[in-house]
Amino acid sequence: MVTRLQRQYGSGIQEAKSYVSQNYLLLDSSITHEVLQILRDEEEFDYCVDLTAVHYPQREKQFDLVWILYSFARNERIRVKTMIADGQSFPTSVDIWVTANWLEREVFDMFGITFDGHPDLKRILLPDGWKGYPLRKDYGIIQQDQEWVKINLGIESGQ
Amino acid sequence: MTDPTTYLSHLELGQPDNTFLDSNELIINMGPQHPATHGVLRVILKLDGEKVLGTECVIGYLHRGVEKIAEHRTYTMFNPYVDRMDYVAAVSNGLGYCQAVEKLLNVEAPPRANYIRVILTELNRIASHQLWLGTHALDIGAMTPLFYTFRDREEILKIFEKYCGARLTTHAFRIGGCQYETYEGFEQDVKNFIHTAPAKIDEYEELLTTNRIWVERTKNVGNISAADCKALGVTGPVLRASGVKWDIRKALPYANYSEFDFEIPIGQNGDTYDRYLVRMEEMRQSLRILHQAVERIPEGPIMAKVPKIMKPPVGEVYHSIEAPKGELGYFIVSDGSTQPYRVRVRPPSFVNLQALDIMVRGQLVADVIAVIGTLDIVLGEVDR
Numbered sequence: 189m190v191t192r193l194q195r196q197y198g199s200g201i202q203e204a205k206s207y208v209s210q211n212y213l214l215l216d217s218s219i220t221h222e223v224l225q226i227l228r229d230e231e232e233f234d235y236c237v238d239l240t241a242v243h244y245p246q247r248e249k250q251f252d253l254v255w256i257l258y259s260f261a262r263n264e265r266i267r268v269k270t271m272i273a274d275g276q277s278f279p280t281s282v283d284i285w286v287t288a289n290w291l292e293r294e295v296f297d298m299f300g301i302t303f304d305g306h307p308d309l310k311r312i313l314l315p316d317g318w319k320g321y322p323l324r325k326d327y328g329i330i331q332q333d334q335e336w337v338k339i340n341l342g343i344e345s346g347q
Numbered sequence: 348m349t350d351p352t353t354y355l356s357h358l359e360l361g362q363p364d365n366t367f368l369d370s371n372e373l374i375i376n377m378g379p380q381h382p383a384t385h386g387v388l389r390v391i392l393k394l395d396g397e398k399v400l401g402t403e404c405v406i407g408y409l410h411r412g413v414e415k416i417a418e419h420r421t422y423t424m425f426n427p428y429v430d431r432m433d434y435v436a437a438v439s440n441g442l443g444y445c446q447a448v449e450k451l452l453n454v455e456a457p458p459r460a461n462y463i464r465v466i467l468t469e470l471n472r473i474a475s476h477q478l479w480l481g482t483h484a485l486d487i488g489a490m491t492p493l494f495y496t497f498r499d500r501e502e503i504l505k506i507f508e509k510y511c512g513a514r515l516t517t518h519a520f521r522i523g524g525c526q527y528e529t530y531e532g533f534e535q536d537v538k539n540f541i542h543t544a545p546a547k548i549d550e551y552e553e554l555l556t557t558n559r560i561w562v563e564r565t566k567n568v569g570n571i572s573a574a575d576c577k578a579l580g581v582t583g584p585v586l587r588a589s590g591v592k593w594d595i596r597k598a599l600p601y602a603n604y605s606e607f608d609f610e611i612p613i614g615q616n617g618d619t620y621d622r623y624l625v626r627m628e629e630m631r632q633s634l635r636i637l638h639q640a641v642e643r644i645p646e647g648p649i650m651a652k653v654p655k656i657m658k659p660p661v662g663e664v665y666h667s668i669e670a671p672k673g674e675l676g677y678f679i680v681s682d683g684s685t686q687p688y689r690v691r692v693r694p695p696s697f698v699n700l701q702a703l704d705i706m707v708r709g710q711l712v713a714d715v716i717a718v719i720g721t722l723d724i725v726l727g728e729v730d731r
Contacts, residue, residue, distance in 0.1 A: 207662050207663065208450050208451070208453070208662065208664055210664065210665060212663075234577050234578075235580060237580065237676060237693060238665075238676060238678065238691065238693040240678060240691040242688070242689045243689075254678065254691075256665050256678065260591070260593060263599070265599070267663075267665060285578065285580065286578045286579055287578065287579050290698070290701050291698075298414075311407075313407035313410045313730055314407060314410065315407070322412060322415055323414060323689075327415075329412075329415055329419050
């Protein structure tokens, strides 16, 4: 499967390795949506287990988007990763796996990554008026508390 | 492949359509504080009389930022937090997390620890299903099963309490094995439970399986096909009731599940009644596993050699287990320090809840209650 993809996309497949016997692909962000489609249609990865992101603020392309896919027919799991920059939006994968709907909303909620063509991209776990994206590394863990006590109790820190 | 637009789980909440005077489309709010939503879940329903035209779930009331907390705790310190997600199956949560970190550290729990893990996890599966059955039946209007299941669940919680001192948020396992050796009489307690449980499960079935009201309220309610389940990523008993024979304990075995002999029960119609039957049978299969495990439990150490200060090598790992509700996965990124760089929890309840919309469309309002019950969601896990 990997050699077939490599023949088709060449250097777009940046890495195809396995770590602690778990396979993963690192793809260029321009071809990722297409490859995901191929993985579902031709390689039978019909179950999107999870979609999430990881933030690396020191990198130029700050975010890793990670799909974890499973194939019932092959009984096999694969991880697909791609790197995107802050502010760069990414084509939605709701058209490939419907389950990506809420998963993408959560990624948007926590990281502020937008997905083009998503049917209803809005915050899912946090209230609509929330400021900032909590799972970014520059979002302090007690930031919210500090702000609240400052406004409501007039003290510097609640810790 | 089904057209993805049929799954849209949001409503166009504009002005109600009043072009016709007899139009009685209604938007009503259910929850968040409602006993039948099993926690704080708010569902916005679009109704035509009693018929549901669409739903939208509003979640996040119990959001505690577990994934953010993880980045600020060491691997060991984060362990008790995972119990607070699915708080009725805390043991399963702990097992998934400990095994994921063990994979990162490249250590393996010793055989005796694996046996203790399997015994406690399967006991927890039964406890979780009992709690589900009691509350689900109560929602539909049968009050008696609640007393029966809670009476019997107590026996399991007593074993947990004797083993590790806690009944719900057990924190039973450690990275590398178990911290506690079994107490004296542990095996006898489990054996007593296995001995008495089948008759009790029969008792629940006697109350419900052929009960006219139960059958009317659950048969052909909340149907979901196998194709829809796969497209929506639905796992656990809901997937199996739709006829897919898939259980991670068999498909990708973890701990020492490959050593035990058990069946995966499946349903045919994917309705609420089938999901009920599947879970009842799962309890019996768990008893089978327990029976084999408690007979064969070996002697030996219960902890692998793990460093006091854990610094897993740089890398990423995804590990998932079959929790009572479905596939519970942990995606952990290590940057080589004592704290995880990122912990992502793949909660089964969150993903399964997305199927609510397609399951209740065209059904009655009362069926929404039945479907929320049958999905077996725990809001602590949905919101994390």
